Structure formats: structure tokens, C-alpha cells
Amino acid sequence: MTPRDIHKPLLDSLSTAIILLDSHLQLCHMNPAAEALLSISNERCQGEPITHFFHESAETPGELLHAANNANHYTKRHAEWQLLNGEQITVDYTVTPFTDNDGLVIEILPIDRLLRISREEMLTSSQETTRVLIRGMAHEIKNPLGGIRGAAQLLARELPNNDLQEYTGIIIDEADRLRNLVDRMLGPNQLPEMGSVNIHEVLERVATMIRAESDDGVRIVRDYDPSIPDIHGDKEQLIQSLLNIARNAMQAMTEQGTPNPTLTLRTRVRRQYTIGRQHHPLVVHMEVIDNGPGIPEDMIKQIFYPMISGRAEGTGLGLTISQHLIHQHNGLIECHSEPGETRFGLFLPMEPTSTNPTPVRNRHAEV
Structure with missing residues (x-):
């Protein structure tokens, strides 16, 4: 020996x-x-x-x-x-x-887990700092906007010519638009209404909306794990979070003329996974994958910040809101992108006492 x-x-x-x-x-x-x-x-x-x-x-x-x-x-x-x-x-x-x-x-x-924890902590810290700055800025903006709007309303009542009220109407409308923009930057302010959620029902709702908005121009591929039980979450907030991501993918593919635009919705279970510094025996891993042009390398680290968008018409708020909603579920969003494939991965903790799911479509079905 x-x-x-x-x-x-x-x-x-x-x-x-x-x-x-x-x-x-x-x-x-x-x-x-x-x-x-x-x-x-x-x-x-x-x-x-x-x-x-x-x-x-x-x-x-x-x-x-x-x-x-x-x-x-x-x-x-x-x-x-x-x-x-x-x-x-x-x-x-x-x-x-x-x-x-x-x-x-x-x-x-x-060291993957150590690197991921370090990256998540840095990202979370930066985003929290950004949210504090935005809240302070929102307070400074909304107070004068209220005064401007009120003054415009009073002025409209005193104008001798009704034709001039068109201009005060513009002032009021623009003040309302800026107030709504600030509110969207702050994200939803209500706490999630937690309950039992079948994650595949959430994805099916997103798929239906993407099909309607794209006029069936985007092929949707489902790759589900039907053994995943219900999770504890807010169904409407999860739909909104996933829809923001899927809609961005759809718009990127259609605007760039991607041949055979395809959106893949995938679910899996990950074991012994760490989100932040919290260890979870089981988490649900959802992926939204598209075959579009990809996200520019100089933008990939900033896409979750407010007002960052690769589209001329984009507000840069969709991904910020998605991340805020997933964080309220103690979850995590990751993004990996290269030309021809962009993956958004969403990780949500699973409750060990979750009930069995309702039946879902077979894996690898497509529409």
C-alpha cells in the first residue's frame, strides 16, 4: 500500500x-x-x-x-x-x-459563491444609495411641481380669454407627467400581498401578454419543470417583474429585426443556493432568454439603475422596478448577455411547506 x-x-x-x-x-x-x-x-x-x-x-x-x-x-x-x-x-x-x-x-x-455574494452586496449597496438619492430628489421635485400646478389652475380661472387656457392646460399636464415619472422612479410603495403562487401560471400570463403585444411575431418556447411546487409570493408583482423583462426582450428583438425572434421561459429548482448571505435549501430559478442583439458590454453593469436604457423611447425604469419587486420577495435577478443570447435569471426562495402545483404544460412545448 x-x-x-x-x-x-x-x-x-x-x-x-x-x-x-x-x-x-x-x-x-x-x-x-x-x-x-x-x-x-x-x-x-x-x-x-x-x-x-x-x-x-x-x-x-x-x-x-x-x-x-x-x-x-x-x-x-x-x-x-x-x-x-x-x-x-x-x-x-x-x-x-x-x-x-x-x-x-x-x-x-x-469561489463562484463568494464572488457572487460580493457582487450582490456591492450591487445592493449601490442601488440602495441610488434609491436614497432618488427619494431625496423626488421630494425636492414634487413640492415645487405641486405649487406650479396649483398656480396654473388659479391662473386658468382668472384668464379673460378661454383660448389662453390651452397654455395653462399644458403646464398642468406637464406637471402631472413629471410627477408620474418621479413616482415610477421610486417604484411601487405597497408591500407585497403574499400568498400561494404557481410560478407557471405567472409565466403563462406573461407569455399570453407578449403574444398579444407582438401580434404573434415572437415565438415563445416553454421549458418548465412541472415538479416545482407553489411558492410564497405576490402573484401580481411577480407578473409585473417578469413582464418588464420579457417586454424589453421582445422590443429589442423586434426593433433590431432579429431573424426568428424567440423568447424562452424556463424553470428549474436549484439546491443549496445562497442569495445575499442567506442560505436556502431550495430556490426556484426562472430564466427569460431571448436571441436578440444582446446588451452592450458598457451598459450591462448599469441596466438595473433608473433612467438607463438602450432604447431611444425607453424610460429605463422597467428593470429597476423588476429588481425592486424581486428584492421584496427576498430574491435575486442576474443578467448575462452576448450577441444572440441574453439571459435574465430570477431566483426566489421556496417555502418547504408549499402545496403541490396545478398541472402545467409539458416541458419543451412551444407556440
């Missing part, structure tokens, strides 16, 4: 992902934490090259061989690994050669 065999029970007890390789970079052993991280089986993959299980870059095999042959150890930070199942993970990993130059130990630390 080799020293590596002796240490395997110890390695299997660790929560850190550990991989043992021989000098030819073939798998000798991986502990359960590594199996879970890479979504592969240790027993089935014995003797396979490690580069078969993930891809980082063309230089990775040479770096590992150099470490094995020259007893060099090294650490990489924020490495992007593409796994066999198509998933991409971000890891820190350390490569350490055996003392007899007969293989390597790879210690892997996944």
Missing part, C-alpha cells in the same frame, strides 16, 4: 476538493468533495487524464507536467474551468507535487 493509499481515508473526510494524479496526469483518486464539484464519479474515472474532466486553457497540461517533473508547486486564482456537463465554475487551486516526484495533489476551492 502506497502512502497515497494510506491517506485516502483522510482525504475523503475533508470538505475541500482534493484530486490525486500520477506523473502522467492520470486520475488516481478524488475525494467526495471533488466528485461533487466536478459532477463526476471517482470509481468510473480512475486512470483517465485529468484534462478530460475540465478545460481551463491549452497551457494547463504543460503547467501540470512541469510541476510534476520539476517538483514545483504553484497556485492559480480565479481560474475558469469548463466541466464535462457544460457548466463553468471559477476556482482557486493549488498544485503540489509528491515528495517522490511521482504525481500531484490538486487542492480546489470554488
